[in-house]
Each structure stands twice: as C-alpha cells, then as structure tokens.
Amino acid sequence: NTNVGTTVVPSTELTATDQDGDLLFYALSGLSPDTERVFSLAGVNFPALQLAQPLDYEKQPSMEYLLLARDTATPEERPSHTATATLTIHVVPADMRPPWFLPCAFTDGRICIHAQYRGAVPTKQVLSSPLTFEPGPVYAVDGDAAINEAITYSIIQGNTDDIFLIGKDTGNITMAKAIPEPKTFTLLVQAQQQVHTGSYSVTQVSIQAVAGQLYPPRFPQALYRGWLAPGTGANVAVRDAEDPDRELRLRAEDDDFPAGVPNSGLQYRITNSSAFRMSGETVLTNDTVGPPQVLYLEAEVFDTLTSERATTTVEVLIQDTKPSPPGPTSSAPSKTTQGSGAQTSPTSGSTPTRPTQDSLRPPSPG
Structure with missing residues (x-):
C-alpha cells in the first residue's frame, strides 16, 4: 500500500564514489521484464530509488534490479568507467483486506x-x-x-x-x-x-x-466417483472425478427438511476402511495412498434424531492423471474389484442401468 512516488531507498545509500571526483550518471534496469518499470531513479545524477507503480505482493513479493554508475554521460564516450550493484527489493504484505x-x-x-x-x-x-x-x-x-x-x-x-x-x-x-x-x-x-x-x-x-421426523436420510446417488494421485498423503480430501478441481462431497438428503437445507443431525463415516474417514460431507485420507488402483469405500450417514442409517458406495480412482468426466455416449469402462481380480463390463449394445448398492459393493474376501 506504499504510495507511488515514495522514495524507498535514499540516494545516500546508493551513491557511488569516484576518486577522480567526476560527476556520475546512473541507470536502473530490472532483471526480469515484469519488474522493469515498478521502480525508478529520482534523476540521472540522483540515485534515490522511488516507487513508480503500485505494488502487488501476490504477483511480485520480491524484485531484483541492476544499478549502474558511469563517469560519462553516455557509454560511447571514451574513456568511460562503470560500476554495478544488485538491488533486491522485498515487498512486505500490508493488512488491507478483512x-x-x-x-x-x-x-x-x-x-x-x-x-x-x-x-x-x-x-x-x-x-x-x-x-x-x-x-x-x-x-x-x-x-x-x-x-x-x-x-x-x-x-x-x-x-x-x-x-x-x-x-x-x-x-x-x-x-x-x-x-x-x-x-x-x-x-x-x-x-x-x-x-x-x-x-x-x-x-x-x-x-x-x-418439526417432525417422518423420513429416513438417503443418498441421492448409489455411486460416487472420486480421484486421488498415487502417493497422496494423509489428511487430503478426495477429489470429485467428475470435476477434479473440487472436493468430492457426499450429501445425504432428508425429506423432513427443506430442499437444499441440510439436516444438522446427520453424521457421516466410512465403514469398511481405516485408510479413509469422513469430515462432515468430505472424504479424507487417513494415511498415504498406494500405487494406481481402484478402491471401493462404503459411506454411511446416521441420523442422530431417528437413529436411521443409509449407505452409498464411493469409487476412488488412484491414478496419475486427472480423470475425464464420462461423455454422454461413452461406454462404461470395465473395472477391477481390488483383491478379487474379477472384471465386469457392460454387454455390447445393452442399455446401461443405474447400479444398485449391492452391485457396486465389492465381494467379501474369500
């Protein structure tokens, strides 16, 4: 928030000395193009460093300049002697936003x-x-x-x-x-x-x-698709495979409450894996995830008002690249259930149907 025109470094700190007593000429150049005009000198013979443009801490927290002193008005004059110094300017963030x-x-x-x-x-x-x-x-x-x-x-x-x-x-x-x-x-x-x-x-x-608790909670989707990169550490939210820039949210609905308004009595948990946990409606890692694979989690919502429960399945893709949202005409990919080695894929030409909870849950070991 420093005002444009403010002297940041006085000339006494930047003036060079010349044993011949010559009048010295100064030039300032930024060491990167985006900093060239942010600061300037007060005069060609007066090397006070002044702010020439408003500062932006987020874009330029520090800048470097080359200050040149010369004992001739132009470099073409002979003899001409020069000296240089590097100036590093650190921008301090100001408390400007609430x-x-x-x-x-x-x-x-x-x-x-x-x-x-x-x-x-x-x-x-x-x-x-x-x-x-x-x-x-x-x-x-x-x-x-x-x-x-x-x-x-x-x-x-x-x-x-x-x-x-x-x-x-x-x-x-x-x-x-x-x-x-x-x-x-x-x-x-x-x-x-x-x-x-x-x-x-x-x-x-x-x-x-x-008033009233007539309806149990329910998940609007039987399957939620998430994504994580291999080696992701603990306490990281699973991303939404449909929109990897967003966190995956499992939001149960309760018809006792107005549409779009969550029931504050709902609690969520992962029931079949200690490697993941729920924090509100988001799925978090408890530990570092392994190599590329597909994991299936069971998420449960519990209504503390009625003691009723509902479950859904979360498919977590562990892969290096962000998944692409499925197109409207693309075929469903085959999938492998971890540990079983079984693969399932839709029959060619068949009409896809919405999967049920039991069809998505991986078989029990053994």
Whole structure:
C-alpha cells in the first residue's frame, strides 16, 4: 500500500564514489521484464530509488534490479568507467483486506463475496454436535493470505433466547437449548482478526427449526466417483472425478427438511476402511495412498434424531492423471474389484442401468 512516488531507498545509500571526483550518471534496469518499470531513479545524477507503480505482493513479493554508475554521460564516450550493484527489493504484505467467509461466492484474489450459510435443526431436541450448513461450515480466513492472522467469531444479532453458541476460535455453531416450535433464525456472525481488531466481516447464517421426523436420510446417488494421485498423503480430501478441481462431497438428503437445507443431525463415516474417514460431507485420507488402483469405500450417514442409517458406495480412482468426466455416449469402462481380480463390463449394445448398492459393493474376501 506504499504510495507511488515514495522514495524507498535514499540516494545516500546508493551513491557511488569516484576518486577522480567526476560527476556520475546512473541507470536502473530490472532483471526480469515484469519488474522493469515498478521502480525508478529520482534523476540521472540522483540515485534515490522511488516507487513508480503500485505494488502487488501476490504477483511480485520480491524484485531484483541492476544499478549502474558511469563517469560519462553516455557509454560511447571514451574513456568511460562503470560500476554495478544488485538491488533486491522485498515487498512486505500490508493488512488491507478483512476476513473472508468461505467459500467465496466470487473472488478474483483481491475481493470476496462472502458465503452465507443455511442449515436446519429439529424442534424439541438439542443436537450435541456442531451444526451442518450449506455450502459448508462457518469458516473465515484473513483476506491477506500472506499475513494469515487468526480469526475469532461471535454472534452479534439474531440469537433469540440464546439458543445457539459459537466457538470463539472455530466458528462451530452448537445448540444450547431446544426450540419448542418451528421457527427461522437469522444470525449475524462476525469474524474479527485477533490482532488488527478493526478488521472484521459479517455474514448471515439462517437456521430453520423443523418439526417432525417422518423420513429416513438417503443418498441421492448409489455411486460416487472420486480421484486421488498415487502417493497422496494423509489428511487430503478426495477429489470429485467428475470435476477434479473440487472436493468430492457426499450429501445425504432428508425429506423432513427443506430442499437444499441440510439436516444438522446427520453424521457421516466410512465403514469398511481405516485408510479413509469422513469430515462432515468430505472424504479424507487417513494415511498415504498406494500405487494406481481402484478402491471401493462404503459411506454411511446416521441420523442422530431417528437413529436411521443409509449407505452409498464411493469409487476412488488412484491414478496419475486427472480423470475425464464420462461423455454422454461413452461406454462404461470395465473395472477391477481390488483383491478379487474379477472384471465386469457392460454387454455390447445393452442399455446401461443405474447400479444398485449391492452391485457396486465389492465381494467379501474369500
């Protein structure tokens, strides 16, 4: 945030000496093309280094220049003597952006349109776990990634009867008491930087209290396809094979709750592998994954309100290249169930059908 025209290094620190007492002429050149015009000299005989263009820490955290001193006005004059020095400029990040609630609805790296969160809870019950929200947990980061200051959270409005609590350091929202009847709460949640406390953001968290638990949870897909590169370490989210730039999310639906609003009483887990675990709706590695292969995981959702369960299958492709989304007319690839050696492929000319849970689950060993 240094103003253009500011003297960054005074001439006293950059002036060369000449034992002949000649008038010295200076020239500055960037050692890479993108830095050429960011800094300049105050004058040809006055080597104070000045800022010529606004700085961008993300693009240019450091720059190098070559400073030349010459005892003639032009290099063609003879005799002409020169000396050079290298200048390295380190840009220090300034605290310019407030916290960002993630995921940003839009960001260009400089601004963030903050996420707004939606969730639902049952009436007449207190959930013991942190509430689940769409599009994800209430979470903010310092908008200045290079500073990455710690964030504290608070509910500043809308918490009628102190129903909800928020983790000061985590942003996790929990229930303190039951809600007697259907109602919608609109909370204003503030994320504030711990050191620069004047830097804060506010977002909206909508929570619907819904009566009745008539329907069990269900997964809208019998099969989810994920992808990881071989050798991926622990605590890494499985990517979505349909869109490898995104994390794979297993979101169960509950018809007791409004469409698009998650039931905060749902809990997820992987039942057939200790190498993976669930963190909310995402699948994480517990250990380093092995060489190229295809793994099949069983994911379970448990409704803490009704003790009902549902399962689905997650196919995890372990391969070096990002998978290509299947085309609308492409044939289904053959697959190998790990450990069985069996391969299955669709019959030529047959009409593909949606697989069931049992058809996708690999056979038990032996």
